[in-house]
Structure formats: structure tokens, C-alpha cells
Amino acid sequence: MRESWRRRAEIIWNSGRTFVLWGVLAVLIGAVVGLVGALFSHAIHAATALRAAHDWLIWLLPLGGAAIVLLYRVCGLGKDPGTNYVLVAVRDNAPMRLRMAPLIILSTALTHLLGGSSGREGAAIQLGGSIAGKAGAWLKLDEKDERVLTMCGMAAGFSALFGTPIAGAMFSMEVCSVGVMYYAAIFPSALSALTARLVAAALGVEAEAFTLAGVPALEAGVLPAVAAVGLVCALVAMAMVWTLGKVHHLFDKVPSPVLRAVLGGAIVAGLTFALGTRDYNGAGTDVIARAVAGEARPEAFALKILLTAITLGCGFKGGEIVPALFAGATSGCCFAPLVGLSPSFGAGLGMAGVFCAVTNCPLTALLLAYELFGGAGLPLFALCCAVSYMMSGYHGLYSEQKIMYSKFKAEYVNRRSGD
Numbered sequence: 001m002r003e004s005w006r007r008r009a010e011i012i013w014n015s016g017r018t019f020v021l022w023g024v025l026a027v028l029i030g031a032v033v034g035l036v037g038a039l040f041s042h043a044i045h046a047a048t049a050l051r052a053a054h055d056w057l058i059w060l061l062p063l064g065g066a067a068i069v070l071l072y073r074v075c076g077l078g079k080d081p082g083t084n085y086v087l088v089a090v091r092d093n094a095p096m097r098l099r100m101a102p103l104i105i106l107s108t109a110l111t112h113l114l115g116g117s118s119g120r121e122g123a124a125i126q127l128g129g130s131i132a133g134k135a136g137a138w139l140k141l142d143e144k145d146e147r148v149l150t151m152c153g154m155a156a157g158f159s160a161l162f163g164t165p166i167a168g169a170m171f172s173m174e175v176c177s178v179g180v181m182y183y184a185a186i187f188p189s190a191l192s193a194l195t196a197r198l199v200a201a202a203l204g205v206e207a208e209a210f211t212l213a214g215v216p217a218l219e220a221g222v223l224p225a226v227a228a229v230g231l232v233c234a235l236v237a238m239a240m241v242w243t244l245g246k247v248h249h250l251f252d253k254v255p256s257p258v259l260r261a262v263l264g265g266a267i268v269a270g271l272t273f274a275l276g277t278r279d280y281n282g283a284g285t286d287v288i289a290r291a292v293a294g295e296a297r298p299e300a301f302a303l304k305i306l307l308t309a310i311t312l313g314c315g316f317k318g319g320e321i322v323p324a325l326f327a328g329a330t331s332g333c334c335f336a337p338l339v340g341l342s343p344s345f346g347a348g349l350g351m352a353g354v355f356c357a358v359t360n361c362p363l364t365a366l367l368l369a370y371e372l373f374g375g376a377g378l379p380l381f382a383l384c385c386a387v388s389y390m391m392s393g394y395h396g397l398y399s400e401q402k403i404m405y406s407k408f409k410a411e412y413v414n415r416r417s418g419d
Contacts, residue, residue: 019187025149026188029135030156030195033128037160037196038203040105040127044120047113048282058115058281061269065116065261068107069315073257075099086129086154087176087400100130107317115281116268117307118318120161125319128157128196148185155189156196163200163207165193167368174361178417179404208285208372210292214342215377225339226380229332229346230387233353236331237388240305240324240358241395247309257315264314268307280307283322288351291329294343300330320397321355328354348373349384356385357392360403360417365389 051057077099108123132153136146151172158168169189173182201207216222254260272281279287280303287300308323332350333343341349348369356365362385369381390407396417406413 022148022188023191025139026152026191027195029132029149029152030192031199032135033131033153033156033192034160034196034199035203036101036105036127036131037124037157038200038205040109040120040123041161041200041205042203043105043109044112044283047109051113051115051282052278055278057113058269058272061114061116062262062265064110064114065265065315066258068110068317069257069261071107072103075103077103086125086133086150087398098130098134101127104130104317108319111311111316111318112282114265115272115278116265116311116316116318117280117282117284117304117323118311118316118320119283119322119324120319121158121321122319123317124157124161125154126157128153128155128160132156144184148182148188151182151185152188152192155193159193160196160200160205163197163205163209164368164371165190165197167364167371168193168196170367171359171361171364174364175359175398175401177402177404178360209374210289210348210372212292212342212348212373212376213294213344215345215348216341216380218377218379222341222380223383225336225341226349226383227387228339229336229341229349230353230384231391232331232335233328233350233384233388234357234391234393236301236327236350237324237354237357237392238395239302240320240327240354241397243305243309244312244320244397245395247306248313251313251315261315264310264316267310267314271307271310275303280304283318284326285322288322288326288329288347291333291347291350292344294333294347296330296333296343296347298334301327304330320358324354324358324397325351328352345377348377349381352381353384353388357388358397360389360392360396360401362386362389 104123104126108120111118129150133146133150136149141149154172155168158171159165162168172189173185251260251264254263272278279300284304290296304323304326308320312318312320328350329347333347336343336346352365352369355368356362365385366382370378394403394415394417398417401417402414403417404412404414
């Protein structure tokens with residue numbers, strides 16, 4: 001009996017020590033990444049405002065692309081794998097380079113300043129992961145703990161920029177190996193994401209939030225319409241992933257990375273001039289807001305996908321998730337009235353559904369819908385995400401992501417989303 005109590009006391013002591021250790025580390029990483037994320041958010045907003053005030057900056061896009069490529073080359077990252085870099089670090093404990101943080105901040109801000117079509121979450125995940133990964137190396141943590149700390153950084157970066165700490169924590173655990181959750185990271189990732197959000201909010205970064213109109217009650221007649229929107233989300237997501245991959249492959253045929261960036265920048269600038277609108281430059285959050293209000297053009301999602309593919313394919317930096325939300329919001333807004341749903345609610349469904357399909361992260365998508373839209377119609381969002389996840393195939397934005405289980409059968413597949 002005495003031995004049993006001794007073992008229980010030892011378990012309690014070790015658990016308490018681990019709890020305190022991860023609590024301290026999570027708060028520190030959350031605070032640092034929250035601070036850096038807030039500075040990055042303000043830099044992006046300043047760049048966007050400056051571009052809006054000076055339309056002529058779009059013509060400097062080719063020079064900006066060349067500058068970004070040369071900057072990465074000088075810093076020894078000529079072949080930058082982007083967010084895949086962080087996924088490999090979590091899954092295989094690959095070393096992270098701290099220089100990634102300032103590089104991705106500067107290059108993404110320059111992309112937005114000059115009118116490239118990209119998001120900002122790729123930078124958030126990379127800066128958070130690189131800071132946390134380097135901290136783990138400095139602290140001489142073991143291999144498994146370094147992975148958890150990197151996930152804390154990812155969660156903190158996502159949370160700081162989007163203002164969605166629950167989704168950020170879940171994303172860091174779900175995205176690397178779909179179907180296998182790193183539950184050991186749930187406490188530190190959640191605490192790190194919450195800390196980063198509090199720090200970013202204190203520094204003036206507002207959380208993303210939208211109010212949906214026309215959210216229907218949970219009734220049998222609504223389910224087929226929501227499922228139809230989920231199917232459209234899957235098709236839009238597959239089109240986006242295919243276009244991004246195809247355009248990137250085409251640019252790879254240009255032998256010089258600098259020439260690729262110059263050529264791509266010139267194409268984006270020319271298309272912007274031909275379209276006569278700045279709706280597709282930068283992240284496009286204003287267009288997302290209009291779609292949620294019930295106003296969107298039917299071709300908007302396709303144009304955003306094309307310009308994002310050119311921007312990122314030729315060497316500019318940023319991310320694909322906000323463009324995916326753009327594509328989901330605009331396509332959902334236009335399709336929803338065809339099946340009897342309000343365009344505003346359709347935009348919300350589209351955002352969650354396309355995000356789910358391009359990231360292969362259904363739980364994160366559902367939590368993102370909750371934090372963005374306040375929980376109204378959440379069971380219907382679950383149905384939309386379930387359909388889009390199942391019907392979107394095994395491809396996604398991140399080629400290093402592994403999908404561990406089949407989307408159609410209860411069987412182990414273990415395949416990369418890029419295969």
C-alpha cells in the first residue's frame with residue numbers, strides 16, 4: 001500500500017512539474033510571438049493603406065519580386081519551402097532557422113505594399129514556428145519537446161494575426177499529419193495561442209469577426225442546400241490547389257528565379273490594370289467583408305485564385321489561406337441563393353468549407369467558423385465542412401502535409417497531400 005501511494009505521489013509530482021514547465025514556456029513563446037505578430041500585423045495594414053493611397057506602386061511589383069528573391073538568396077534560403085518548412089520541423093524535427101522570421105515579415109509586407117495577391121497567415125505560421133523552434137534549440141529541449149514548442153509558435157502566430165486562438169491551437173495540432181493529433185501539445189498550444197492573442201490585442205490588433213445574416217434554423221429541408229454548398233467548396237478548393245500547383249510548375253520552367261519574379265510581377269500588374277480594380281491585390285479582406293454582407297461578383301473567386309497563383313508561384317511571399325477564404329466567401333455568396341440560402345450565410349459557409357478542403361483540417365475549420373461568426377448555425381457549418389473535406393480528394397495547400405487515413409474508408413493510407 002505504501003509503495004502504491006509513493007508511485008502516485010511521484011506521478012503527481014512529475015505531472016505538476018511538467019505542467020509548470022510547459023505553462024512557463026507557452027506563455028513566453030506566446031508573448032514573444034504575439035509581440036512580433038502584432039508588429040507584423042501593423043506593418044501589413046500600413047503597407048495596404050499606403051498602396052491604396054498610391055496606385056502607381058503596382059508598377060514596382062516586378063522590382064519588388066526581384067528584391068525578395070535576391071534577399072532570400074543572400075540569407076542562404078534560395079530554395080525557401082514556405083509553410084512546408086514548419087510542417088517538416090514538427091513532424092521530423094528538422095532544424096528551424098531564426099532568420100525566417102524577419103525575412104518572411106519583410107517580404108510579405110513588400111508583397112502587400114506593391115500589390116501582390118497573397119495572404120498573411122503563411123508568414124504568421126513561419127515566424128511563430130521559427131521563433132519557437134529556435135527557442136527549443138537554445139533551451140536544449142529533447143526532440144519531442146522541440147516539436148511541441150514549434151507547434152506552440154505556430155498556434156501563437158495564427159492566433160496573433162487572426163484573433164482566433166482556439167482555431168490556432170487546433171490548427172497547429174491537426175495540419176501536419178491529418179488523422180493523428182498531437183494531443184500532448186493541447187495545453188501548451190492553447191495557452192500560447194491565448195497569450196499571443198492577449199498581447200496582440202493589447203497592441204491594437206483587432207480580431208477578425210463577421211456577422212452573418214439569414215442563418216437558417218436546423219431543419220431537414222436546409223441540409224441538402226448546405227451539403228450542396230459543401231460540394232461547391234470542395235470543387236473551388238480543388239481548383240485552387242490545382243491552379244497554384246500548375247502555375248508554380250510553369251514558373252519553374254523559367255531558369256532564373258529573379259526573372260520569374262520580374263515576369264510574375266509584370267503579369268499581376270498588367271492584369272490589375274486590365275481588370276480596372278484593386279479588389280484582387282493584397283489579402284482582399286474588404287472583398288470578404290462585402291461578400292459576407294451579401295455582395296460578390298461570380299467571377300471573383302476565379303480571378304483571386306489566378307492572381308494568387310501567379311504571385312506566389314513566381315516568388316513573392318505571403319500565404320494562401322486568406323485567398324482561400326476570399327474564394328470561399330465570394331463563391332458561397334453567389335451560389336447560396338441558387339439553393340435557397342441567404343448570400344451572407346453562404347459566404348460564411350464558403351469560407352469555412354474552402355478553408356477545410358484546402359488545409360484538410362475539418363476540426364480547425366469548424367472552430368474557425370465559431371470564432372469568426374459567433375457560433376450561429378454551427379451544426380450546419382459542421383455539415384458543410386464534412387462534405388467539403390470528404391469530396392475534395394487528397395490534395396491540399398501544403399505538399400509536406402501527410403494524410404494518415406482514407407477520406408472514404410476506415411483504412412490507413414499515409415500519403416502526402418502533394419502526391
